[in-house]
Amino acid sequence: MSSEVRKLVERYLPDFPIIHCGKIYRDTSEFMNISYGDVIALNGLHYMVFRDEAERRFGMEDPKYWVKRCQVLETGERCILKLVFYESFPMKIGPFVIRCHRSAEKEGRILDLVKDDLRFMQGVPMKDEKGNLVRVLKLIRGKRLDVAVGAIPVDHRTYFHEFFPEILEKFIGSCEAIAFLHSHGEKHGDIRRDHLWVESGTGEYRWIDFDYAFDFFENPFGLDLFGLGNILLFLVGKGHHTSQKMRELRFGEDVFNALPPEDFSLMFHYRLVNLRKLYSYIPEELNRVLMHFSVGANVFYETVDELLEGLYPCLDLVSRP
Amino acid sequence: MDFKKILVAVDASDNSVRAITYVAEMVGSSNGFRVELLHITRLPDKDLFPDEKSWDEQRLRQEQKARDFLKEARAILENKGMDPGAVSERGLCIMEHSIAKNILEIQEEGGFGTVVVGRRGMSKAEEFLFGSVSSKIVQYAKHCAVWVVA
Numbered sequence: 001m002s003s004e005v006r007k008l009v010e011r012y013l014p015d016f017p018i019i020h021c022g023k024i025y026r027d028t029s030e031f032m033n034i035s036y037g038d039v040i041a042l043n044g045l046h047y048m049v050f051r052d053e054a055e056r057r058f059g060m061e062d063p064k065y066w067v068k069r070c071q072v073l074e075t076g077e078r079c080i081l082k083l084v085f086y087e088s089f090p091m092k093i094g095p096f097v098i099r100c101h102r103s104a105e106k107e108g109r110i111l112d113l114v115k116d117d118l119r120f121m122q123g124v125p126m127k128d129e130k131g132n133l134v135r136v137l138k139l140i141r142g143k144r145l146d147v148a149v150g151a152i153p154v155d156h157r158t159y160f161h162e163f164f165p166e167i168l169e170k171f172i173g174s175c176e177a178i179a180f181l182h183s184h185g186e187k188h189g190d191i192r193r194d195h196l197w198v199e200s201g202t203g204e205y206r207w208i209d210f211d212y213a214f215d216f217f218e219n220p221f222g223l224d225l226f227g228l229g230n231i232l233l234f235l236v237g238k239g240h241h242t243s244q245k246m247r248e249l250r251f252g253e254d255v256f257n258a259l260p261p262e263d264f265s266l267m268f269h270y271r272l273v274n275l276r277k278l279y280s281y282i283p284e285e286l287n288r289v290l291m292h293f294s295v296g297a298n299v300f301y302e303t304v305d306e307l308l309e310g311l312y313p314c315l316d317l318v319s320r321p
Numbered sequence: 322m323d324f325k326k327i328l329v330a331v332d333a334s335d336n337s338v339r340a341i342t343y344v345a346e347m348v349g350s351s352n353g354f355r356v357e358l359l360h361i362t363r364l365p366d367k368d369l370f371p372d373e374k375s376w377d378e379q380r381l382r383q384e385q386k387a388r389d390f391l392k393e394a395r396a397i398l399e400n401k402g403m404d405p406g407a408v409s410e411r412g413l414c415i416m417e418h419s420i421a422k423n424i425l426e427i428q429e430e431g432g433f434g435t436v437v438v439g440r441r442g443m444s445k446a447e448e449f450l451f452g453s454v455s456s457k458i459v460q461y462a463k464h465c466a467v468w469v470v471a
Binding site: 086088093094095096098101103105106213214215216217218219220222223226266267295297300302 | 363365366367368369370371418419420421445446447448449450451452453454457
């Protein structure tokens, strides 16, 4: 136990159990060693570490040892510190395996770019004593968008007419946010359902986690577009429609068997894209946007602006019951 | 446009070897053709490297590979009878995203009437995610012939 940490705790966090006071870290290189009760000193402030963040994927908790849930001792504010963890790893996307890199610099640049733009998580990049680029992130209180949509306790028709118009409007705002990044030469890099959050209170949609980098040079925004297409499909369908889901929803075997391969996702061949075949009230124009992400597509979106051009007219169409 | 002025865009792949071999067979022993071999090295994104040093090492490796390939490509043309004086080489390093866009800019500036590229053969899904240089050239080329060698 460091006496410096003990003094800080006694001053700013008197209810914290002294027995758990750890060490003070000014160099965050060895992030695995930093845990509950340790304090990270950055730019004149002290961050008490409570725990490592974790992602829940495929029913398992996946700890992220480089992401620390903290409290600023001097101000009492809760925040997240993302420490530098350079890794390069293969990521599976549909049938492809691509090499992904985690880049603190990229995330730091984007945080600077989107400062005060509440369509994105907010934070400040700052260097520790050893020059590691730590990102100090504000907490977003809310829910993942997919979880929020999945929890709406109504059937699809009711959802589509009563809830979806507002969801689409907000999602269009989220697409515009990604177009803004692209117009500045940046990519989100990891557009997934669990990286778009609905903020409690305001109900605004906010993107999180920008540290993935890829080398997709000829179609640099293809991966982001693919992610947006997946989320849109989820939102229109109030979930993804696989054969299993369709059985749960009581669509007959004959409906499923009548669907040709062209109606399914270009990347995930088990995921239905041509949702209008199940829900005839989905406007043709909106379904056409979805079909750009299907096996049957002959033309693909190259930019988010092209996707938005397809989506804008749909706003009026879905607002009409 | 001078269709006998040919720009062959290469990237040190087997597809490029096929494209050069095709050009060599088509025009190698004929008169009046000029061929420029263009190798565009897209420098890797710095975000993908832990530091400047490892990025620089990768850059040097790529540049050397490009130089070696251009020599090999010239030899293929000359072996088919192409006048060495009618062959030129150009190596470029770019940081921007689209190689196709760079190729078409050079085609226009240089007044090349023919552009030749190799094609790997991509699935729809690959083209959506990764993009295709040859597809973009076919889509956006103006005032020239495009030979795509698959």
